[in-house]
Amino acid sequence: MCVVLLLYVAVVACFFPSAWTWLSNNSSNLDDDDAEDDGTLFNAQRLRFALISTFWLEVIFWTAQSLLLLITRNPELFTAWTIKKKHVSYPSKELLTTALNETLQGHLLRPIFLWLFYPLWAYRGCFDREFPSFFELSFHIFVCMLVDDTLFYWSHRVLHENKYLYRTIHKQHHEFRYSVGLATEYAHPLEDIFSNTIPTVAGALLLGSHVSIAVGYMGIKLWQSVDGHSGMALPFPLSPWNNQYIGMDCALAHDYHHSHNSGNYGGYFIWWDWLCGTDKAYRRYQKKMLKKAAAAT
Numbered sequence: 001m002c003v004v005l006l007l008y009v010a011v012v013a014c015f016f017p018s019a020w021t022w023l024s025n026n027s028s029n030l031d032d033d034d035a036e037d038d039g040t041l042f043n044a045q046r047l048r049f050a051l052i053s054t055f056w057l058e059v060i061f062w063t064a065q066s067l068l069l070l071i072t073r074n075p076e077l078f079t080a081w082t083i084k085k086k087h088v089s090y091p092s093k094e095l096l097t098t099a100l101n102e103t104l105q106g107h108l109l110r111p112i113f114l115w116l117f118y119p120l121w122a123y124r125g126c127f128d129r130e131f132p133s134f135f136e137l138s139f140h141i142f143v144c145m146l147v148d149d150t151l152f153y154w155s156h157r158v159l160h161e162n163k164y165l166y167r168t169i170h171k172q173h174h175e176f177r178y179s180v181g182l183a184t185e186y187a188h189p190l191e192d193i194f195s196n197t198i199p200t201v202a203g204a205l206l207l208g209s210h211v212s213i214a215v216g217y218m219g220i221k222l223w224q225s226v227d228g229h230s231g232m233a234l235p236f237p238l239s240p241w242n243n244q245y246i247g248m249d250c251a252l253a254h255d256y257h258h259s260h261n262s263g264n265y266g267g268y269f270i271w272w273d274w275l276c277g278t279d280k281a282y283r284r285y286q287k288k289m290l291k292k293a294a295a296a297t
């Protein structure tokens with residue numbers, strides 16, 4: 001248990017700052033004045049952007065999945081953090097294999113998409129900005145989260161409330177009623193584009209953020225998504241996105257969304273769900289669980 005816990009703490013506490021430092025030190029690789037973007041399809045800056053971003057996202061995704069696998073293999077050691085749900089069972093081997101295959105296919109396509117859409121970031125000046133101050137970094141990341149959460153909430157809600165869209169697109173993601181890490185990217189390609197990718201990149205594109213922020217934020221979002229599908233409610237700061245005091249209830253809320261398929265359309269925050277009343281069933285369920293727990297003690 002100690003080894004797994006230490007690894008997890010090391011990743012959460014050190015990985016992001018380390019990765020940020022790495023990006024800072026290597027920002028010249030991403031944003032190199034000498035790396036001329038001569039407008040050709042395979043210019044150095046464009047290729048570097050696609051490859052470094054892909055590497056960064058792969059490291060985060062597989063590190064997170066490996067840690068979850070370690071935890072899953074020792075569930076008895078993490079009972080306090082495992083989200084309990086008796087009415088749904090652990091995903092079948094077939095579903096896990098299908099999800100793994102689709103995830104791998106998506107990852108192979110990722111550098112191509114990044115390369116393809118490079119002109120968007122270039123057009124927004126992401127490669128021309130000065131390396132950001134800490135204040136600018138924090139502000140841009142926060143705005144990215146707000147924009148992301150808003151676009152995700154509404155696109156996700158439409159995918160549920162329109163029965164045709166749910167049946168043809170979003171139902172695939174909800175094959176995972178018992179959420180595990182591999183459910184993160186198991187989604188229809190259209191959902192991937194409109195409800196996941198566009199919300200993720202919209203904030204940095206709107207702000208014209210420095211490319212380090214744009215790429216760094218993609219990693220933050222990916223980690224949060226894996227965490228939200230992990231089936232674990234790791235406490236703050238082990239999971240930086242599970243802090244109910246500031247309206248972040250990612251893991252519990254999204255786990256409920258999968259296991260009950262009712263409300264909780266938000267990603268990072270619960271604000272939109274609270275404002276629109278789409279978290280009512282979840283709140284009732286939480287109260288019921290608390291009462292049960294109190295009665296059992």
Ligand SMILES: [Zn+2]
Nearest residue numbers: 156160170257
């Ligand atoms: Zn959903």
Ligand SMILES: [Zn+2]
Nearest residue numbers: 173229254258
């Ligand atoms: Zn999900």
